[in-house]
Amino acid sequence: MKSNQSAIIKFLMATIVSALLAYAIGIYGNLPWWSFVISNFIVAIAIDQKPWKAFISGALGVGLLWLTLALMIDQQNGHLLSTKVANILPLKGSTTALIAITAFVGFILGGLSSLSGSYVRKAK
Amino acid sequence: MRILPFIASTLVTVGLITVLNVQLTIGKTQTPKLGYFLSPQHGFWKNAEKLGAGFDASIVAKDLKGNVDVYMDDRLVPHIYADNDEDAYFVQGFLHAKFRLWQMDFQTRVASGRLSEIAGADKLTIDRFFRRLGMVYGAEQTEKFINENNPVMKATVEAYTAGVNAYLKQLSPEDIPFEYKLMNYQPEEWSPKKTYLFLMFMSYDLTGRAAAADLQLTNTRDFLGYDLFDKLYTNQQDSLDPIIPKGTTFAEASLHPIQPAGADSVYLKKQTLNTAAQNTSASPEAPDKNNGSNNWAVSGSKTKSGRPILCSDPHLGLNLPSLWYEVQITTPTHSTYGASFPGSPAVIIGFNDSLAWGVTNAGRDVLDYYELKFKDSTQKEYWFNGSWQAASNRQEIIKVKDSADVVENIAMTHWGPAMFDTHYQNVQSMGRNLAVKWTGHNASTGVETFYKLNRAKNYDDYINAISLWKCPGQNFVFASKTGDIAIKQQGSFVARWDRQGDFIMPGVDSSYDWQGIIPNEENPMMKNPERGFVSSANQKSVDSTYPYYLGTASSFPLYRGISVNKRLAIMNQMTPMDMQGLQTDNYNVFAEVARPALNKFMDQTKLSPDAQRMVMEMNHWDLYNNANSKGTTVFKIIWDSVEYAVWGDEMAGSKLPLTKPEAFVLVDQMNRDSNFSVADDIRTKDKIETLKDQVQLGIEKATKKLLELEKDNKLAWASFKATSVNHLTKIPALSRLNLPIGGGVNIINATTENHGPSWRMVVHLTDEIEAYGLYPGGQSGNPGSPYYDTFVDYWAAGKYYRLLFLPKAKLITNERTKWRIQFKNA
Secondary structure, eight states, rough: OOOHHHHHHHHHHHHHHHHHHHHHHHHHHTTTTTHHHHHHHHHHHHSOOOOOHHHHHHHHHHHHHHOOOHHHHHHHTTTTHHHHHHHHHTTTTOOOHHHHHHHHHHHHHHHHHHHHHHHOOOOO | OOOOHHHHHHHHHHHHHHHHSSSSTTTTEEEHHOOOOOOOTTTTGGGGOOTOOOEEEEEETTTOSSSSSEOOOOOOOOEEEEEHHHHHHHOOOOHHHHHHHHHHHHHHHHTTTHHHHHOGGGGGGHHHHHHHHHHHHHHHHHHHHHHHOOHHHHHHHHHHHHHHHHHTOOOOOGSSSSSHHHOOOOOOOOOOOHHHHHHHHHHHHHHHHHHHHHHHHHHHHHHHHHHHHHHHOOOOOOOOOOOTOOOOOOOOSOOOOOOTTTTHHHHHHHHOOOOOOOOOOOOOOOOOOOOEEEEEEEEGGGSSSSSSEEEEEEEEOOOEEEEEEEEEEEEEEEEEEEOTTSSSOOOSEESSSSSEEEEOOOOOOOOOEOOOOOOSSSOOEEETTTTTEEEEEEEEEEEEETTTEEEEEEOOOOSBBBBBBBTOOOOTTTTTOEEEGGEEEEEGOOHHHHHEEEEEEHHHHHHHHHTTOOOOOOOEEEEETTOOEEEEEEEBBOOOOOOTTTTTTEEEGGGGOOOOOGGGGGEEEEESSSSSSSESSSSSSOOTSSOOOOOGGGOOOHHHHHHHHHHHHHOSSBBBHHHHHHTTTTTTTHHHHHHHHHHHHHHHGGSOHHHHHHHHHHHTTOSBOTTTTTHHHHHHHHHHHHHHEEEEEEEESSOOOOOOOOOHHHHHHHHHSSOOOOGGTOOTTOOOOOOHHHHHHHHHHHHOOOOOOOHHOOOSSSHOEEEEEEETTTOOGSSSSOOOOOOOOSSOOOOOOSEEEOOEEEOOOOOOEEOOOEEOOOOOOOOOOOOSSSSSHHHHHHHHHEOOOOOOHHHHHHEEEEEEEEEEEE
């Protein structure tokens, strides 16, 4: 029970820290857009989890961050730009699809980078 | 460490990042770098502006001499109040960059042949064309001249440049305009040269059609033979109502251009016929034939208030972001409002607290080709006046994305750059070596004309300001609070003999050279005429008694001018609202002449039932090109079809695209005599067709097309015409398509498919100026801004905004003033 609880705390910690660091590093426009993979990688080394858990927390951390940011921006913008972009990209004008793809990119890269980090710690 | 899974997972991560970090090629287009583009902290999401967000800001700029206050009104028009002129232009540059950076950069890239650098080898044809035409060369001449001779303009353009660059300096990488992210390149520093390149582009847009037309006319003449050519492309316009009324006596000419001996056979080729055609590569689209405009001023004798009203609406390509950006500039020396060009300081079309001015294109021919004879393939020497002359070599290096640089070696001759040679040919150049001579190549202080107009106080200042203007030739209209109205056609105009420069000219000696530039005093002009108005709509400025040749009739649309003058002559007690009504007027004066001509030759009883129904639709039409009018569409399709029936056979068989004769040629013929020999279809040997036959045939053919349109529900004029305001990249999602607007070619409301009134302005010169205006765009160039296309629907509906032009104290308290941007020097 106790170990289960600490696993949940670890998972939440890893998710939240990944998200926070990804956001903080993203503020610096001079750094590449993918810089969060480095912070995720380090978080996954620092917070030891099973690989699949590390993947999920990294993925949720960045994925939810990107989802939230995109949703907020889009709402405040009245879908003006997202509608245009969803017509330029082959999405038939679906802003929902555009936001989903945005979140998915964050999700998959966030997950993979944390997964890599987790393997550094894991003994065979 | 679990090495294998680690390696696998890391490889997948790196691989995915790599894929998302490059531009992928799908079909013919390249995607943005998708990961970057979608990232909410780096990509396009950063350009999605918050609705209702304010624009208050405080900016520190060391280059400023004093402080500048900018108030933004509810339409996001900045009202700049500066302590001195240079600071005002600094801030204008800053604001242009803040709201229109990508567009300024893109337009100067087009002008300087640098599209390949960002878009790849696909754009090489366009880049090579502009390089070889001498666009960069011309901008360099102007830059050099201004730097050496004109300290005030130098300082003005430098202050503007510093403003643009001050904005760039504080711009974070994630905030660069949307299009950079989409097309994956970076903004770069502004420079005075870019301002001159932008102005070169305007010269090209308004006089560069000759670069295509002269070749096409030469080939058309060669194909048809001179006699038939002269019939179909006649310069005689029966119904011309020139800018300067017929019967005006012109001053004695100081220049007497003489046609060289032997020109009839050597140049006009009155004896030769039908040379063979051959083929080569494509060329960029020529500037729109309908690039033109309306402007007029009415004197107090014809207005309700007793004060003059001035109107100006330049017809240009309709684009987003718009070519225009509204601004008020107020300094101790002047206070001016109007439309400015992002890329250039000052107001281009507008008014100040004493007077107003506007421009239309003069349409005069100022670009010619001369055929060169090179000694050998090195193109280092060419034959001129009896000996081999050395040509200097100009190198233009075109950078190409993902590919090696392309080097253009251009021989510079007595005439100008050798645009076409063994290395560069287009569909129309037919293997010839051609040098281009163009007034656009000459150093020009055009920006000074606007600088001075912005500050002009009276008629003399206006004449003085425009006397500096060289290229592109314009009709400058003027009205002042003191009651003066005037119009003058001004530019560097070649003193031509009849048909000089319509075709490629021999370049082996100086006999075909320009024999002089017409002195400013001899340019057509008119001040305070008795009729109470002055106007221009790109028609010929003068009748045939003017001592110089203007250029081919195809450069001078005939009918809009007739409409404008007819209406202004009968209107009295005019108000600004009446003027708005006139600028948006859809009456088709061409159809007024052409419809009876069609009916004269038509036998309704012999038409098919469908054709009869269509003719009925046409004949019941009220002659207004209104958005929902079906008669307009029916008339247009029938007229085009009849024209094709008459000219098509003469044109058939040419491998080259030939110039279509102007519409007035056929109408004038139909009204003149019914035995028009060209009507005969020369392909039918056993039969001689008459105009009657061709009209019947044309109507029947048109009916087929009209029935299809009817089936698709596209017979209403606006749905047929489908006017759009296109983004500069032509991406539909960033454009406004299918606008519900009438008008068209020959109509005062000259709105065609993607061309038309690009800035409508009405200025009533009362003590406190009452001005109205708008352009089909928005003050922000950002597709993610609510101000991106703010004015488009209003514009399409023919409505106007009252322009806010006030001294600082009054503007601050005005209810339409919304935000303040403070500029401080420390």
